Each structure stands twice: as C-alpha cells, then as structure tokens.
Amino acid sequence: MANTMENMPETVERTPRTVVSRFARTFLLLFPVYLCGYLGMSMSWLLLAVLIWLWWKRIRQNKQALLLKAKQLSDFEESSIRSGIKEADLPAWVHFPDVERAEWLNKAVTQAWPFFGCYLEGLFKDTIEPAIRGANDYLKTLSFTKLNFGEKPPRINGVKAYRENVDKRQIIFDLHISYVGDCEIDVEIPKYFCKAGAKNVQLHGTLRVVLEPLISQMPLFGALTFFFIRRPLLHINWTGLTNLLDIPGLSGTSDTMIMDQIAYYLVLPNRFTIPIVGDMELAQIRFPIPKGVVRIHLLEARDLERKDNLLKGMIKGRSDPYAVLHVGNQSFKSKVIQTCLHPVWNEVYEAIVHEVPGQELEISVFDEDPDKDDFLGSLTVDLNDVMHGKDVDEWFDLDEVETGQLHLKLQWLSLLADASVLQEAMHGVKAMPGQANDGLSSALLIAYLDCARNLPSGKKSNLDPSPFVQLSVAHNTYESKICYNTNEPVWEQAFTFFIHNPTEQDLDIEVKDDEQQCSLGSLSIPLQKIIAADDLTLDQSFLLNQSGPNSFLKMKIALRVLIVEPPDASTLHSERSIVRRKGTAKSNKRKSGSIQRANGTASQVPSTDTSTSREYGNLGHSTTDELLGTSDAMTAGLQGTATMRLKEATPSISSDMSALASTQELRKRMIEMKESLASGDAPLGQIQLTLRHSSQRNCLVVVVHACRNLLAATDEGSDVYVRMYLLPERKKLGKKKTSVVKKSVNPTFDETFDFGITLVEAQRRVLDVAVKHNGGFLAKEELLGKLLLELTTLDLGKGTTKWYDLTVDAETLKSK
Numbered sequence: 086m087a088n089t090m091e092n093m094p095e096t097v098e099r100t101p102r103t104v105v106s107r108f109a110r111t112f113l114l115l116f117p118v119y120l121c122g123y124l125g126m127s128m129s130w131l132l133l134a135v136l137i138w139l140w141w142k143r144i145r146q147n148k149q150a151l152l153l154k155a156k157q158l159s160d161f162e163e164s165s166i167r168s169g170i171k172e173a174d175l176p177a178w179v180h181f182p183d184v185e186r187a188e189w190l191n192k193a194v195t196q197a198w199p200f201f202g203c204y205l206e207g208l209f210k211d212t213i214e215p216a217i218r219g220a221n222d223y224l225k226t227l228s229f230t231k232l233n234f235g236e237k238p239p240r241i242n243g244v245k246a247y248r249e250n251v252d253k254r255q256i257i258f259d260l261h262i263s264y265v266g267d268c269e270i271d272v273e274i275p276k277y278f279c280k281a282g283a284k285n286v287q288l289h290g291t292l293r294v295v296l297e298p299l300i301s302q303m304p305l306f307g308a309l310t311f312f313f314i315r316r317p318l319l320h321i322n323w324t325g326l327t328n329l330l331d332i333p334g335l336s337g338t339s340d341t342m343i344m345d346q347i348a349y350y351l352v353l354p355n356r357f358t359i360p361i362v363g364d365m366e367l368a369q370i371r372f373p374i375p376k377g378v379v380r381i382h383l384l385e386a387r388d389l390e391r392k393d394n395l396l397k398g399m400i401k402g403r404s405d406p407y408a409v410l411h412v413g414n415q416s417f418k419s420k421v422i423q424t425c426l427h428p429v430w431n432e433v434y435e436a437i438v439h440e441v442p443g444q445e446l447e448i449s450v451f452d453e454d455p456d457k458d459d460f461l462g463s464l465t466v467d468l469n470d471v472m473h474g475k476d477v478d479e480w481f482d483l484d485e486v487e488t489g490q491l492h493l494k495l496q497w498l499s500l501l502a503d504a505s506v507l508q509e510a511m512h513g514v515k516a517m518p519g520q521a522n523d524g525l526s527s528a529l530l531i532a533y534l535d536c537a538r539n540l541p542s543g544k545k546s547n548l549d550p551s552p553f554v555q556l557s558v559a560h561n562t563y564e565s566k567i568c569y570n571t572n573e574p575v576w577e578q579a580f581t582f583f584i585h586n587p588t589e590q591d592l593d594i595e596v597k598d599d600e601q602q603c604s605l606g607s608l609s610i611p612l613q614k615i616i617a618a619d620d621l622t623l624d625q626s627f628l629l630n631q632s633g634p635n636s637f638l639k640m641k642i643a644l645r646v647l648i649v650e651p652p653d654a655s656t657l658h659s660e661r662s663i664v665r666r667k668g669t670a671k672s673n674k675r676k677s678g679s680i681q682r683a684n685g686t687a688s689q690v691p692s693t694d695t696s697t698s699r700e701y702g703n704l705g706h707s708t709t710d711e712l713l714g715t716s717d718a719m720t721a722g723l724q725g726t727a728t729m730r731l732k733e734a735t736p737s738i739s740s741d742m743s744a745l746a747s748t749q750e751l752r753k754r755m756i757e758m759k760e761s762l763a764s765g766d767a768p769l770g771q772i773q774l775t776l777r778h779s780s781q782r783n784c785l786v787v788v789v790h791a792c793r794n795l796l797a798a799t800d801e802g803s804d805v806y807v808r809m810y811l812l813p814e815r816k817k818l819g820k821k822k823t824s825v826v827k828k829s830v831n832p833t834f835d836e837t838f839d840f841g842i843t844l845v846e847a848q849r850r851v852l853d854v855a856v857k858h859n860g861g862f863l864a865k866e867e868l869l870g871k872l873l874l875e876l877t878t879l880d881l882g883k884g885t886t887k888w889y890d891l892t893v894d895a896e897t898l899k900s901k
Contacts, residue, residue, distance in 0.1 A: 117134065183245055184243035184261065187244045194238045194239065195238050198236075202234035209270075214228065226274055229270065229271070230273045230280075231269055231270065234268045235268040238264075239266075240264070242262070243260075244260055254298045255296060259291050262290055262317075263288075264289070266285070267284070268284060268285075269284040270282055280325040281323075283322065284324055285322040286322075287318070287321075288319055290316070290317025291314050293312055293314055293443060294311045295311070297310065304361060308370050309361060311357055313353070314353060315413055353413050354372070354375070354437070354439050371579075372533055375437050375439050375529070376438050376500075377441075377472060377499055379436050379446065379495060379497060380433065381434045382493065382494035383419055383431075383434070383491075383493065384492040387426075388489055389427070389428070390488060391426065392461065405425075405453040406450055407450070408430070408450050409451065410446065410447070411446075411447040411448075412436035412437075413436075413444055415436045431783055433781070441472050442467070442469040444468050445466060446465070447465050448463065448464045448466075460486075461486060462485060463484050464484060465484075466493075468497075472497050475496070475497045477495040479492075480492050498648065499647075502645060506648055507528070507588075511527045513527070516585050526583040527647055528587045529582070530558065530582040531643045532580045532581075534556070535576070535641065536573070536574060536576065536638075537636070538636070538639070539635045540605050540632070540636050541572070541605055541633040549572050550598040550605060551568065551569045551571075551599040552567070553568070554595070554596050554638075555595045556592065556593070558593070560833070587616060588613055591611050591612060592610045594610070594627075596632070596638065604631065606630060606636050608627050615642055615643075621643060621644040623641070623643075626638065769795070771794065771889060772789070772870075773792070774788065774874075774887065775787070775884065776874075776884065777883070778882055780882075784842065785840040785850075785876075788886075790834065791831070792805060792831065793830075796869055796870075798867050799828075802827075802828040803828075805825065805829060805832040806857055806859055807823045807834065807855070808823075809821040809838065809852060809855075811840050811842070811850050812850060812851040844881060848876055848877055848881065852872075852874040854871065854873075856868075856871075856872075857869060870891025870893070871891060872891055
C-alpha cells in the first residue's frame with residue numbers, strides 16, 4: 086500500500102505530459118489536412134509531402150543500417166571473417182599480399198585517441214570557429230555548442246609500403262583507413278535561432294603518407310605530406326535543422342558538397358604538408374610536377390550483355406551502352422550508342438597522373454535506361470604499367486559480368502622541359518598552322534600562385550579588399566580561393582592547363598575584389614615567353630597592370646612538352662601481361678571482379694556528351710560533380726547497392742516543326758523592331774561556330790563558342806541554349822543541345838559536339854541550328870533565332886571558325 090501511495094504522484098505527473106504530447110502529435114498530423122482544405126489546395130500536395138517524408142525516413146534508415154554494419158565489422162572483425170562474411174567486405178590485407186596488418190598501430194591510435202580528441206576540440210574552437218565567423222556577416226554569432234569525438238578511433242585495415250619506382254629520397258606508404266565514429270558535433274547561431282549538427286560519421290579511403298626529403302639529421306625526413314589518392318567514401322547522420330539535408334534530392338548533394346571541401350585540401354592533386362625541419366621548399370613538396378599524362382583512346386566494345394529485355398526476358402533485347410572513366414578525381418563520360426552490343430565510340434580523353442604507383446584508370450560500362458542504368462562491366466588498369474609500357478593497344482575482358490570486352494589504346498605522355506621537341510609534339514596533335522584542331526594537347530602548363538603584395542583598396546571604400554585571382558587560357562578559366570580583408574593575400578595554390586598550341590596562346594590573369602566585384606589589376610603572359618625561359622620555367626614577381634604603383638603577383642609558371650617516349654626495354658617482352666589486371670579470365674570473373682572493385686570502385690557522374698571532355702583545359706564541357714569509391718576493400722562492401730549512379734538528364738524531344746507559334750511570335754517581334762535597327766546589323770544576333778572533321782576519331786566536330794546581341798526574352802535577359810540537328814536526320818538520337826546560360830544576351834558556351842559520320846558524308850549534310858530561350862518548368866520556350874548551314878563548300882578538313890547571322894526563317898546558308 087505504501088508503495089502504491091509513493092507511485093501515485095509520479096503517475097499524476099506523467100499523465101498531463103502524455104496527453105499534451107499526444108495532442109501535439111495529433112495536431113501536427115491533422116493541421117496540414119485542415120490547411121489544405123482551408124486554402125482550397127489540391128490533396129495531391131499533401132500526398133507529395135507524405136511521399137517526401139517517407140522517402141526521407143527511408144534514407145535515414147539506410148544510413149543507420151550502413152553505420153550498424155560498419156560498426157559490427159569494426160568491432161568484431163575476426164568473428165565476422167570466420168562467420169563467412171562476403172569477400173568484398175574483407176579488409177585489404179586479406180586480398181593483397183603486399184598489404185600488411187597494422188594491429189600494433191591500431192592499439193597505439195586507440196590509446197592516443199582521447200588526447201587527439203582534445204586537440205581537435207581546441208582546433209575547432211580556436212581556429213575553425215573564428216574563421217567561419219569572419220567569413221560571413223550572417224555567421225558572426227556561430228559557435229560550437231558540443232564537440233565530442235567519441236570513443237571509437239579510426240582503424241587502419243592495412244598498410245602498404247612502396248620500394249620500387251619511388252625516389253630514393255622519400256618513403257611512401259598507403260594507409261587503408263576506416264572511421265566509423267560515434268562523434269557528435271553541434272552548431273548554434275543564436276541570432277537566427279538555428280541549431281544544427283552531425284553525428285555518427287563514416288569515412289573510408291586510402292591515405293597516402295610521404296616522408297620527404299630524407300636527410301642526415303633527426304628525425305631523418307624534412308616534411309610529412311599526406312593526401313587521399315581518390316575521394317574517400319563519406320556518410321553523415323545529420324541532426325537538428327540539418328536533418329533537412331536527408332530529404333530526397335539533398336542527401337547525395339550535401340554529402341558531395343562536403344566531400345568537395347575535403348577534396349579541396351586532401352584529395353589529389355591537393356596535399357597537406359607539415360614541415361618538420363626548417364628551410365624546406367614547401368611549394369615544391371606540396372605541388373610537385375605531375376608524373377605524366379595518359380591519353381585514353383576509348384575505341385569500341387564487343388559482346389556486351391543484353392539488358393533491355395521484354396516480357397521478363399522472354400524477348401531478348403539490346404543495350405544502350407556508354408562508358409564512365411575515372412583517373413583520380415578526373416571523370417569522363419562517353420556518348421551513348423543506342424541499341425548496340427558492339428558499340429564503336431572512337432573517343433579520346435587526356436588525364437593528368439599525379440602519383441604512380443597508386444593511381445589507376447577505372448572504367449565502368451553501363452546501359453542507359455530511363456530510371457536506373459544497368460551495369461555492363463568494369464575494368465581497372467594500373468597506370469604504373471602503362472607508364473612503363475608507354476603505348477598499349479589491346480582488348481580487355483570486362484569484370485563482374487559473364488561476357489564483354491573493351492578495346493582501349495593507352496598512351497603515356499612524358500613531361501619534358503625541352504623546347505626542342507615542341508615542334509614534334511605540336512605536329513603530332515595537328516597544332517601547326519593550317520592543320521585542323523583535333524582537340525588534343527601538345528603541352529601542359531602548371532601555374533603556382535603564391536601571393537600578392539601592395540594591392541590597392543576597392544573603388545568604393547578605403548577598406549582592405551578580399552582578393553581572388555582568375556587564371557585563363559583560351560576558354561578555360563579557374564579561380565583561386567578568396568583571402569578576406571587583406572591587401573597582401575597568400576594563396577599557395579596550383580592550377581593546370583592543357584595547351585594545344587603554346588606558340589599562339591596566352592595566360593591571362595586578373596585579380597578581383599570579391600566584396601565590391603571590381604578589378605584590382607591584370608596581367609597577360611604569352612606562353613612564348615615561357616618557351617624562351619630556362620628550363621621552360623618562370624619564377625618571379627609580375628607587376629600588375631591597372632593596379633597600384635607597386636602591386637605585384639608572385640608566381641611560378643612551368644611549361645612541359647607532352648611526348649610519347651619509347652617503351653622501357655625491360656617491359657617490351659611482358660607488356661601485354663602486366664597491363665591486364667590479375668584474374669580477368671572468364672571463369673573467374675565474378676570473384677576477381679569483386680576484388681578489383683574493392684581496390685577502387687567508381688560510380689557514374691554527370692558529364693557532357695563530348696569525346697574531348699577533361700578536367701583541365703578542354704575544348705568540351707564536363708562537370709566534376711562526382712561520387713568516387715575508395716581503395717579500401719571494406720568500402721566496396723559498404724557501398725553494395727547503396728552506390729549512387731547519377732546520370733545526365735536526357736533532354737525532352739520536341740520537333741522544331743511544331744514550334745510554329747514561337748516562329749510567328751519571333752517574326753512579329755522582328756517587324757516591331759525592324760524600323761529601329763540600323764542597316765547592316767544582325768537583328769537577331771549572331772552565333773560563333775567552329776566546324777571541322779576529325780580524321781582520328783572519324784567524326785564531324787562542332788564547337789558552339791558563343792552568341793552575341795541576342796533578343797532579351799525578359800528584362801534580365803534570356804536563358805539561352807543552342808539546339809542542333811544534322812539534316813536530313815531529325816531524330817531524338819541526332820539532337821545535340823548545349824547547357825543553359827542564365828540571364829544573358831551574350832552567352833558563352835564553348836561546348837563541343839560530335840556527329841559520327843565520314844568526311845564525304847558530312848559534306849552532303851546541312852547543319853540546323855536554333856538558339857532558344859528556356860522558359861523553365863511548365864513554361865513555353867521562345868525561339869531567338871535560326872541558322873541552316875550547308876556544309877558542302879566548307880573546308881572541314883582544315884576547319885573554320887566564323888560568326889553567323891541568326892534569322893527567323895532559316896534559309897540554307899552557304900559558305901562565302
């Protein structure tokens with residue numbers, strides 16, 4: 086009885102709280118229904134909200150399941166192996182004999198982790214928090230309210246040390262890292278009543294550690310450098326307001342944005358260097374000259390699997406194959422060949438190789454589908470083997486599938502600081518005067534941006550500027566980071582450009598103020614000046630034009646000629662055996678394929694349909710929004726079906742013959758403005774095109790450079806894109822379309838498109854070009870101008886670049 090009396094007050098206290106909680110929950114559920122009825126809204130909006138909530142809940146559950154699986158594997162590694170866990174989930178030391186276990190190192194990390202957590206807390210409070218507050222006025226009140234890095238330290242699943250093909254003055258080893266942490270980080274911005282945070286972070290990847298240069302004094306090396314060879318795999322469980330980042334459509338984007346910031350500092354070509362001994366040349370250690378360039382000829386494939394089957398496989402169909410290629414954080418996507426099991430691409434890509442041994446060429450072949458693309462096989466090639474073989478041309482078996490082969494030609498281009506071989510390199514890529522531009526490169530330009538001094542203040546105030554630098558070669562532009570509130574910024578960044586003809590191109594540099602969006606000075610350096618310099622390198626301070634009297638920019642600029650050297654004599658007899666990865670026999674495809682993908686799994690990324698797309702300095706256009714796998718074997722197992730395969734959105738097909746209303750509207754606008762236009766002007770503006778035929782790839786190449794003086798569809802300009810057909814074909818497969826440039830009447834595209842036809846056939850065709858304003862979702866498009874260009878009299882072998890007038894009714898235009 087006494088016990089009953091003691092529990093009565095507690096029961097009385099709990100009951101009102103339970104009632105209030107249930108009432109609040111019921112109110113939150115029913116209020117949206119009432120609101121929809123009160124505002125006269127359709128119930129479909131409510132159903133859409135429910136679907137989004139269910140999808141968000143599913144994403145959260147998947148993340149928690151992945152975290153639980155990783156925790157179990159981390160805590161009970163031995164029992165998991167004995168219980169027959171999947172081979173792809175095993176640590177790297179199980180698969181590779183040259184990867185060693187590091188349990189002694191894990192024990193040391195476990196013991197030191199609490200102290201390292203204290204160091205990280207101080208780093209967040211003393212360095213990161215003030216930096217975030219100073220970066221933006223809206224974040225001045227930001228503070229970290231909770232910093233708990235948990236009790237679970239990172240695990241090192243394997244260590245690989247390199248003894249061959251490395252400099253004698255450096256030590257290189259790879260750490261296969263797996264972090265499944267129970268950390269909690271909470272952030273608060275009191276001014277806006279905003280609370281957010283993250284917990285239970287997963288990070289898996291291969292961290293390369295380099296000790297260089299080796300010296301004769303303790304501790305025997307001058308600096309410690311570490312970086313990820315490729316993007317690690319990241320999973321984050323969000324808390325607070327950042328729970329919204331788990332909403333469908335934002336989940337993958339948020340993780341990718343965070344990975345972009347990590348890659349900005351720690352993924353090749355970026356490195357983090359800690360000097361150990363003074364007087365070290367850190368710039369040379371942090372940004373060394375790349376090892377070389379690999380030129381990838383994606384030629385063809387054969388005997389691919391049939392994926393587009395009908396009636397549950399009763400009717401065998403075909404596939405719509407395309408290939409995705411990765412070299413480090415550089416990504417390329419081939420064009421899609423419709424309904425074909427033996428596709429022919431004949432596309433060429435160029436990728437910079439920063440680390441060999443270590444970096445690999447990863448190729449995955451997919452079948453394009455409206456919903457989710459089907460996997461057709463993958464292939465991994467060690468670029469260290471290509472570097473020694475120099476020139477590889479063979480068929481490779483695709484892994485993880487029963488059938489399928491890929492024909493590749495791989496060329497290793499060495500970087501030479503020798504101006505005497507430049508003419509030979511230029512002749513090899515048709516960069517000499519009078520030759521058609523094939524879009525390939527004869528040289529590589531590396532620009533190391535160090536610092537600036539005595540920059541002027543902005544035009545509108547005497548406050549210190551927030552400078553950043555734009556570097557451009559032809560149509561390729563890169564921007565440095567922003568240094569806030571200083572006239573003596575230090576950037577310490579490196580930029581790389583592919584160069585087609587260094588005798589005719591310039592490096593254009595402009596320093597800008599981010600706060601006032603004005604120029605603080607500019608500079609133009611002809612590449613011919615670098616060719617004339619010693620060792621093809623300029624290391625000096627450059628005075629800025631249209632700047633302060635003593636304003637200068639300190640840079641180091643190097644030009645390296647790309648040459649295919651003869652292969653090493655020691656590799657001539659074994660070239661074919663060393664390039665193909667082990668275990669590619671048809672009988673072992675399933676097993677060996679999983680091991681290869683565990684060492685470097687790649688997932689598809691959005692990219693433009695162009696055979697010359699590349700990350701640095703390309704004529705085409707490509708996006709670098711990507712998700713890459715890790716080289717840690719356990720990572721491949723964690724990915725499983727959760728690996729995201731993003732694909733380029735297929736534009737909707739709408740025949741221009743049905744756009745009669747747009748043409749009539751455009752004609753009416755022409756009549757209204759005709760009297761106010763001076764004679765000789767192009768009323769609808771002009772478009773700049775380059776047309777040439779590539780004999781190497783056997784295709785017609787059309788480069789859409791820019792438009793000028795277009796009509797403005799709105800007060801802010803037009804959202805412009807260019808659509809092309811090669812008549813008489815007007816099918817969906819033959820349609821080419823540029824990206825949309827927002828709010829402009831002088832848009833710049835610089836996008837390259839290929840039409841797979843012979844030179845003789847191309848000279849019989851007519852290029853149909855339409856410049857349009859993209860009206861957006863559920864809004865009609867507006868025609869801004871047309872062009873019909875007859876290719877009969879054009880010199881496509883030599884190539885031509887011209888401005889063409891746009892008209893309303895595009896009559897066939899012949900070359901003048």
